[in-house]
Amino acid sequence: MKQIKPHHRSVLTAGLFAFVLSFATGCVTVRPEQRSILADPTMQMKSSNRDEAALQHVLENREGSFGGGTVEGGGCGCN
């Protein structure tokens, strides 16, 4: 039987994990009244302050990589 290479196995594991997570979201219910911490400014993925954008600008000009930056989201505490 053909052996799966270790790095292929880790990719498969990561893919399976992401696949399961994508379905698990349907079970997640953080109720509006539980969202006070998620709405905290320290819990936001994308800072409203411009320093992170400026830092990203510097890094992209000093490295060969690009992308995967933050998008908005984290919690709104609304509803």
Add this chain to the structure above:
Amino acid sequence: MASLRPLLRCAAALAACGSVLLVLLAPRLLHAQVAELSLGTTVFHEPSKVGSQMTVINPNASLVVTPWEWISVNAGYEADIVSGASEPVKAGKLSSPDIISQASVEDFRHVATGGFTLRKKNTRLSAGYAYAQELDYRSHGFSVSTATDFLQKNTEIELSYARGFDKVCNAAFPESRDPSLRLPLDSSDGCFKNADNRQEQDIDINNFQAGWTQAWTPVLTTQVVGTFQLQHGFLGNPYRGVVIGPSGQIAQEHHPENRARSAVAVRAKYFVRGIQTAFGLGVRGYKDTWDILGQTYQVDAERFMTPWLRVLLRGRYYQQTGALFWSDDYTGGEPLFGPRGQYWSGDRETSPMRSFMFGGRVLGEWRGAPGNRLLGMMLNASAAANLDVIQTELDDFTLAGLNPDDTFAIVFGLSFGGGF
């Protein structure tokens, strides 16, 4: 001066739009928060004992006006004021250090931006435009993005697309001239002025991004972001020459005309109630068709020290492999020192490297109220200072066998914001 006219026209148009908006909205300004103004400056400094230091000062200003809940309009301006020196010729380990010299670098990059965001229930749609110009570069960028949340706002999906139409100035040489016979651009004189000895070369950029943010528990959120970018056109540095022959023959840097880049980032935020601190962890993988593989690991922690003051500490590690055509020295025949096919590069970003970053930010935020405005006019105000240091280790890059010493950088910024 003529090159500044489009920018001045753009700035005048932005100012006119802003004035009209302010006049129309002035009565509302007195009653509700409709405008957010941000001002800031970032300084990037890369010291060097041998003269190849670089300093970039980046002043910026942005205004977001929200006349109604369903629409925001934004405009911004920023500049990169560049001064320093760099090596115009890249030689490798087999060359004499005497070949290395420094040339001063001075440039002023202007960027004007504008856009709007529409909101309806759980969905928002944004569109924007950015125009950038410097002595030897022009850029028009258009972007659209849309986002929606569902499952009681626990899940948010964002899709975005950006298109760049850029032009870079280059020496005018016939298309038929072999790249090994093309000499680097000696200055920006004549660029974008229809000079006979200059030409403009296109760079097309297509950028796709998708993001998924998920709240899992009252103290845990995660985010997955995938980015895919296509670049086509002149992707080298027109000023950079590379020694490609044992006799010292120099040719303009020659990169492939196409590059497909992809990155996937996974990050998480977790709030530890016991110490009232939010911890962040991020991992990013990167791959492109130049065969550069990159990996990034980032951690941060942020905490409110007082009700109005919060402190963020962050650390980052980055590592990449070299491009398929990277060689520190293209003159030596076969690898280890030798050509890599038909391309040559003097760009350290295409060489194998790693970098470490550590820093943080202190941010103060103050809130007023409609009847009790800060300084009599602001509903909120903020002030922030950030400092980060970056140390880069170049595994294979040398300047004629000498290790460059401009591998340490400091990034310092100050910013102020106010809501009116």
